[in-house]
Amino acid sequence: MELERRAAGGESxxxxxxxxxxxxxxxxxxxxxxxxxxxxxxxALLRATVPSIRQSVGPTRVIDKFAVRxxxxxxxxxxxxxxxxxxxxxxxxxxxSDGCAxxxxxxxxxxxxxxxxxxxxxxxTETTPRFELLELSSIDAKTAMTPAR
Numbered sequence: 001m002e003l004e005r006r007a008a009g010g011e012s013x014x015x016x017x018x019x020x021x022x023x024x025x026x027x028x029x030x031x032x033x034x035x036x037x038x039x040x041x042x043x044a045l046l047r048a049t050v051p052s053i054r055q056s057v058g059p060t061r062v063i064d065k066f067a068v069r070x071x072x073x074x075x076x077x078x079x080x081x082x083x084x085x086x087x088x089x090x091x092x093x094x095x096x097s098d099g100c101a102x103x104x105x106x107x108x109x110x111x112x113x114x115x116x117x118x119x120x121x122x123x124x125t126e127t128t129p130r131f132e133l134l135e136l137s138s139i140d141a142k143t144a145m146t147p148a149r
Contacts, residue, residue, distance in 0.1 A: 045069070047066040049067070102134065114133060115134045
């Protein structure tokens, strides 16, 4: 409740990006698998899922389950002292990343950056997303000031 009251005025955000890229040799085409992310601003939760079409008896399903990260815990924030503000974007890591587009979450009050990776685990007909924190760091500690010319 305390966090919800302070976070009023913030916006929830939805973003997507590839979590893997593969090549279908039979069809001779490159395909990517997207992750779907939801930053729940009021609760400081980051939710993620891997949409995929599942057709069987009954209605078609696209969304199975969401994985969730608690941003207050991940960023080690004391909500009694700080009203966090989050910004998110995806990015590409190039050739050696298997097409993974990590999710970058910036916390602008404490100047921290978290990097997350989303993957999926399939067991039979059920798919479970796995959402891991790869890195948490201070933006200030990684910033080199360049003198003005």
